[in-house]
Amino acid sequence: MPSAGLSTRRAVQLAALLALAVFYTVQLAGALLPNVPVFVAASLAGLALDLYLTHKQPGLLALLGKVRFDVTTRQLLRDMLVVIGLVRIPEVPPDIERPLTLLLLAAYAAHFLCQAVAQLVRRTRTLPVVTRNIDTSALNLTNAPSRLLARQPSRRLLRFSIPGTVGLMLSASLSVQEWGLIGVSCTLLLSLGSAFYLATWLLPKNRSRSEQQVLAWLDQWLAQYKPTVGMYFSGGASSAYQANMWLGTLAELDGRPLIVLRERFMVQKIDATDIPVVCIPKVAHLMRLEHSTLKVLLHPANSGKTSQVLRIPTLKHAFINHGESDKLSSCNPYAKAYDQVWVAGEAARERYQLAEVGVDDKDVVEVGRPQLSPIQHADERTAAADRSEYTTVLYAPTWEGWDGNPGNTSVPLAGENIVKALLADPKVRLLYKPHPMTGSVDPRAGAADQRIRDLIAEANAARGGSRRAPEAAAELERRTAALDQVATAAFRRSADEMERMKIQGTPEEGNADRVRAATEAWEAAYWASFPEWEHQIVTGPRPAIFSCFNQADLLISDVSSVVSDYLSSEKPYAVANTSGMTEDEFRATFPTVRAGTVLTPDAQQIPELLESVRHPEKDGLVQARKELKTHLLGPSDPPSRVRFNAAALELAAEAEARNERVARRTAEIPGQREIEEAAEEAEMEAPGTADPEDAVPT
Structure with missing residues (x-):
């Protein structure tokens, strides 16, 4: 069952296809009758719709391209109907047909010429390697030409055809052939001018180094770095x-x-x-x-x-x-x-x-797991939780996986029950963060995910709806702008791979630290921008899962790495069992579950689970979580980053030792050059015994 948004999008696409077919039909009818107002309106409307679809529905036009009804075919059909209409309209001078046809053919030839030059330019600007944070000044990288000219042939054809179509419609309406000839000539000149403009990127001063030169530069950079x-x-x-x-x-x-x-x-x-x-x-x-x-x-x-x-x-x-x-x-x-x-x-x-x-x-x-350091320990969260009357629960299920195992994700079989049980508690704030691939394999998971989102929206509406404080919203907007400024490179819309490579050369020192600080500030502003009672549906890369961990007093998830990572905080967690196993079998099969609460598909354990979170003295799994944390993530001393670094150094030493052993063995084997030198010396000592293949035929 597709979501409402998907159904709406498909309805819009079907309506657009129907409208495109109607405009072609009406244009043909207006040309054959002939009916000038109908003919002109349908011709202009068809072009306008094509322009709209090119910008707003590129996926739909891609499907049309697969059935060989691409932009060139559509425009050619439209122009052919225009020519038919001009021939059929009695008021239009009859001698317009030949020059108009020749001009249209020349305009299409110019379009294909421009496309060929654009293809050459793109090839010369495609390097054998792409880099970031590396000085590329030695490669003579240049800025890209306009993407409309170099990388958007569909939009270029449609936009450049506007003068021609408008001119032809003026000829049809006013019965003056000059307007059509002028309009099509403008279309022709636009394509020719673009081709010559793009050709300047093929000149030596605008061309980058050759493939061999770029690879030699890479070798040199590797030797220096x-x-x-x-x-x-x-x-x-x-x-x-x-x-x-x-x-x-x-x-x-x-x-x-x-x-x-x-x-x-x-x-x-x-x-x-x-x-x-x-x-x-x-x-x-x-x-x-x-x-x-x-x-x-x-x-x-x-x-x-x-x-x-x-x-x-x-x-x-x-x-x-x-x-x-x-x-x-x-x-x-x-x-x-x-x-x-x-x-x-x-x-x-x-x-x-x-x-x-x-x-x-x-x-x-x-x-x-060295990257788990941003996750706060339970003691840090307790101080924040004591200041709030709401218990924050993070429900972060995984996706359905490729094998169809019903135990992979709890969303289809248990998700709604879990969410309903949590929303039924007036002192719970729910954070719902589904896996981004939820529903990509099993449509039932996608449908259940949408119903869960609807439940959360209804619960928020019942609590009074979202009421962001103006000051908090303004602060979040400022932090978003600051994060985007340091985290996202500023590129022109027309920038291509080579231009981005040029811009992203040697980075400013400490840029990663600035991004990290800006991200932390953004996350703090994000969470502060919502009322503490408001349920949240968290999607996209921001805020990250670790930030959600730090907001939560309790995690509910499936058998996944989310549980292992969350366990580093030692806070309570629960795992949904939709596998069909008994609880004992489930705990025995999946070690990460041993220190958590196991939820059945009906989620009847949630009230008792929330009670143990709010009253730590009722939590009997504290020690089990500490022991399981060590079992899953290793000891805290020495720190994980230290152990990770030591493992890298040790493996590098093994590689170096191996390479030295191979080098010594290779040195003991005579090389090809030594064999050749020995053969040359033998030939000099005994002329006349040279290889017959070296003899010059008579």
Whole structure:
């Protein structure tokens, strides 16, 4: 069952398609009758609708393109009907047909010429690598041409056709052929002028270095920077969070860190950081890392392209994951491809042993979870909770996963019951933060998610609706502007990959710290902008899940890494059991549940759970949470950041020792050059015994 918003969007798209078909039909009818007012109105309305759809419904037009009814076909059909109309209208001079047709053909030829030049410009501006936080002044990078000319052929064709269409309609209305000829000539000149303008980017002064020159520059930069440890990441647009959660930890490692990406779009998905970022899309270019000083690559996620970088023998690879849970996906057999698997604590080590996926226990290294440091401890939250009459509950379910297991997410089977039970308590403030992929596999999960949001909206309305204080709202607006200013690079709308690479050269020192401080200030302003009783639906990257943790007195979630991370606070939590197991089986199967309350799908345990949160003396799981925290996340001394750094240094030392051993063995094997020199010496000593293949044929 699609959401109301999706249904509305589809209705708008269907209405737009119907209107487009109607305008073409009416335009044809007006041309054949002929009826000048109908013909002119339908022609202009069709062009206006096409312009609107190009800006507001690009997805719909993409579907039309798949059935070969793209913008060029639509405009060509529209112009053909215009020519038919002008021929059929008696008042229009009959000798307009030939020059008008020739001009229209020339205008289309100019459009395709402009498109060809734009394609050449885009190719010359596509470099073999993309970087951030690296000085690229030696590459002669230039600003991009207008995106309307270089990267938006559909919009360019439609906009440039406006003078021609208007001129033709004036000819039809006034029976004066000159207006049509002038209008189409303007369209022709616009396309020709754009083609010549774009061609200036192909001149030597505007061209960047060649592929070989750029790769040579990369080699030189790597030799100067001398990276020691890097984070390798490849994935889709929605997976960037898996890398972003490790940026702070990577920046604090001893040595010179580097971020290695494979997808060009991912360069802008990485959050603000001072660490150099280099994207190397092609495998052949990636192999150049073998000759750098890089020793270790850390992998927060598996991907199809990971196997490519694993081929570099000079590097050691550690899988650090982007979260740990009791799900089988946390013990992927792919992990055995790495030199080491870094886990938070003993529980993950046991998980790999039980999973029997080929990961040797000696290759599992416990390093804790260093990025959990922003999460406040229970003692810090207690002081804030004592000042509020409301108990803040965070319901953060995970998504349904790819395997269809009903126990993956509680949203379809238990979500509404959980939310209803929480909203029934007048002293509860609910924070609902669903996984961004909820409903992407199972439509029932998406429908349940929408019903949960509706329940929360109704509950807020019953409490009086949102009443933000003007001062708090103004402060949030100021903090948002300040955060956007430091966290988001200022690009022109027409900026392309090369221009962004030029702008994002060497960053200002301490930029990451400024972003961190601005984020903390924004989060404080965000939470302060709402009445303390108002329920919240939290979506998007802001506020982050850790910020929600710090607001909560209680977490309700599913079996996921959210529970493990939240446990670092030692605050109470509950896990929904929609797997069909008994409670004893559920606790035995999933160790992260052992120190929490297990909720059945009817959520009948919630009143008692809230009572134990409000009265800590009734909470019998305090000691269990402390013990489970150590079991899952490792000891607090030495700190996780120290253990993580030590593991990185040790693995780098292993890589260096291995490379030295290989170098010594290689030095003992005569090289090809030595063989050639020996052959040359032998030939000089015994002329006439040269290789027959070297002889010159007679």
